[in-house]
Amino acid sequence: MMDKVLFGDNQFFAVNHLSDEKSREQAIRFKDDSSIIRVLDQAIETGINTFMCTTHERIANICEYMRSHPDKYRGFKIFPCMPYAHKYANAVTDLGIIGTIKQYVPGNIFSAFTKGGVAYIRKDFISIMELLIDAEMKMFRGISTPVIFLQNVLVDMILGLKMYEVFREYDSYIRLKYNAEPGYITMNMPALLDALNSEGIENPIICSSINKIGFRMSGGKAIYEEYLNEKKFRPIAMQVLAAGALRPAEAIEYLGRFPNIESVLFGASTKGHIKETKELIEKYLCN
Amino acid sequence: MIRAGIIGLGKMGLSHAAIVGSHPEADMVSVCDTSSLVLDAFRKFSKTNVYSDYKKMIDAEKLDCVVVATPTRFHYPIVKYALGKGIHTFCEKPFSLKPEEGQELVDLADRFHLVNQVGYHNHFIGTFRELKRLLKSKIIGDLIHFTGEAYGPVVTKEKGGTWRSNPEEGGGCLYDYASHVINLIQEILGKPVRAEGTKLKQFYSKDVEDSVYSILTLEDGLTGVLSVNWSDETYRKMSTSLVVLGKKGKIICDATELKIYLKEDNHAEKLGKGWTIRYITDYAIPVSFYLRGEEYSAQIDNFIKCVLSRKQTDVNTFRQGLYTDKVIELIIADSKK
Numbered sequence: 119m120m121d122k123v124l125f126g127d128n129q130f131f132a133v134n135h136l137s138d139e140k141s142r143e144q145a146i147r148f149k150d151d152s153s154i155i156r157v158l159d160q161a162i163e164t165g166i167n168t169f170m171c172t173t174h175e176r177i178a179n180i181c182e183y184m185r186s187h188p189d190k191y192r193g194f195k196i197f198p199c200m201p202y203a204h205k206y207a208n209a210v211t212d213l214g215i216i217g218t219i220k221q222y223v224p225g226n227i228f229s230a231f232t233k234g235g236v237a238y239i240r241k242d243f244i245s246i247m248e249l250l251i252d253a254e255m256k257m258f259r260g261i262s263t264p265v266i267f268l269q270n271v272l273v274d275m276i277l278g279l280k281m282y283e284v285f286r287e288y289d290s291y292i293r294l295k296y297n298a299e300p301g302y303i304t305m306n307m308p309a310l311l312d313a314l315n316s317e318g319i320e321n322p323i324i325c326s327s328i329n330k331i332g333f334r335m336s337g338g339k340a341i342y343e344e345y346l347n348e349k350k351f352r353p354i355a356m357q358v359l360a361a362g363a364l365r366p367a368e369a370i371e372y373l374g375r376f377p378n379i380e381s382v383l384f385g386a387s388t389k390g391h392i393k394e395t396k397e398l399i400e401k402y403l404c405n
Numbered sequence: 406m407i408r409a410g411i412i413g414l415g416k417m418g419l420s421h422a423a424i425v426g427s428h429p430e431a432d433m434v435s436v437c438d439t440s441s442l443v444l445d446a447f448r449k450f451s452k453t454n455v456y457s458d459y460k461k462m463i464d465a466e467k468l469d470c471v472v473v474a475t476p477t478r479f480h481y482p483i484v485k486y487a488l489g490k491g492i493h494t495f496c497e498k499p500f501s502l503k504p505e506e507g508q509e510l511v512d513l514a515d516r517f518h519l520v521n522q523v524g525y526h527n528h529f530i531g532t533f534r535e536l537k538r539l540l541k542s543k544i545i546g547d548l549i550h551f552t553g554e555a556y557g558p559v560v561t562k563e564k565g566g567t568w569r570s571n572p573e574e575g576g577g578c579l580y581d582y583a584s585h586v587i588n589l590i591q592e593i594l595g596k597p598v599r600a601e602g603t604k605l606k607q608f609y610s611k612d613v614e615d616s617v618y619s620i621l622t623l624e625d626g627l628t629g630v631l632s633v634n635w636s637d638e639t640y641r642k643m644s645t646s647l648v649v650l651g652k653k654g655k656i657i658c659d660a661t662e663l664k665i666y667l668k669e670d671n672h673a674e675k676l677g678k679g680w681t682i683r684y685i686t687d688y689a690i691p692v693s694f695y696l697r698g699e700e701y702s703a704q705i706d707n708f709i710k711c712v713l714s715r716k717q718t719d720v721n722t723f724r725q726g727l728y729t730d731k732v733i734e735l736i737i738a739d740s741k742k
Contacts, residue, residue, distance in 0.1 A: 274694075278696060279419070279447075280452070281446075
């Protein structure tokens, strides 16, 4: 069972879906790692025990701090979400796909061999994926990571390309190597659940936008509600405030209509907001 | 169901492939690229037919439409071949490197009555659409000045790179980043006809510019500033905006917000005097599949809808893409003065 309340990290890394200007203000406010740790500690003081975060390079510093203060973070869990897409997207523009893999995969994955004067490269995609996962997971060593997520850009890309087998490989690698539960972030929840089920992945953890105004709920609110009511999976709701378009009370009250929702992911920068949202989630989520 | 193919599987091509692949009215039957790495991934994990030669793909697959997302210098021969075979074509931006070649493609698409669209996706972002509508209604009166900007962290270190660092292949901040802003200015405010005071600056790249600064004059005489820099790491990702100043107010527009300042109440638009902030949540175009932004799916939806109805789109036509190429030429010519 996951915690009902999951604390997110968008606010720390200048991700704001409603305002580019606010996102820059956040970048200024959270310039130092200590300012991130301060807000995390405030979240912990309100009783939050899980931090769901991207594998942003600055998270490595936060993990280092946690390892050096074991008493303070005893029992605290991190749900990593990989990869931090912009790191790779900018690298692909700059270095190309092979250049990017070379830059981020440790060792020489393209162990080139020559056959009849032509250079071939080994293209073992599943090994590349596993090595990339290991590289991203390095920063979390010694920290409890019971659920490990694939980020939405990658999930939705694989989904759109119908390369569903990749999900199954990811799923089994995370279970085997990390003894953790695989999770999926998506902007296309109904289609993803169908795809996972078709690969024999049952009752998956799926984190998707769920909000009263249907923001970033691809295909529309109706089919999301149908899946939340009728299908078997472990939903996490994100973007519950629809990037700020909804007031917290009405936003969380809406989530309360779906008893299957296991957890709510949210981010906030002040103790007051954290406390208010957490209390609302505990009040309305009845599972 | 229409039969679609993708040519060029870089970042945009893969994204288009996923969007077309999930489209309820399209069958993504084949992809084409020169990278054996990418093609092998398709061979191993998907049912899509793969080709390393676009001519073979077009000849063999009986496609209704193609999406061309190769490096820019290959647009001309590929699009020409596709149009010649009667295939509706979506082409990534910038459209062409030589306006005379772009003109040939425009004429070809017209002659064969084929749907043609260029990937200037900002026109499928709700806030920019609303800006266009508001300006058309003269909400801020006669226009005085504009600023078109885009900033992002593409090249932030000194090192060589891909085709994007080669000016002969359509690389550089002007083709890659500034083209988006020029196209927005052209379609929302009016066609630029003159460029002055242009500075194309290099900071990290060896062979191409990393920033573009220029003063543009539009057909109707309105002037404004173009300011674009792809080497600004204070931005997490590409951020594009237009600021338009009129006699009765001002509008600041980007992909997330529309900030409207009016000197007087506007009853028709139900906007009060002073500042009003509108958010993308009110304007986002609903899509059935989302990848990286509604706009990427919405532009493909539009293209597929046009292909199905055999009706040419009025948003992002080849002709509009060609005009942007011509403005890029004006800017380059001015920078050499």
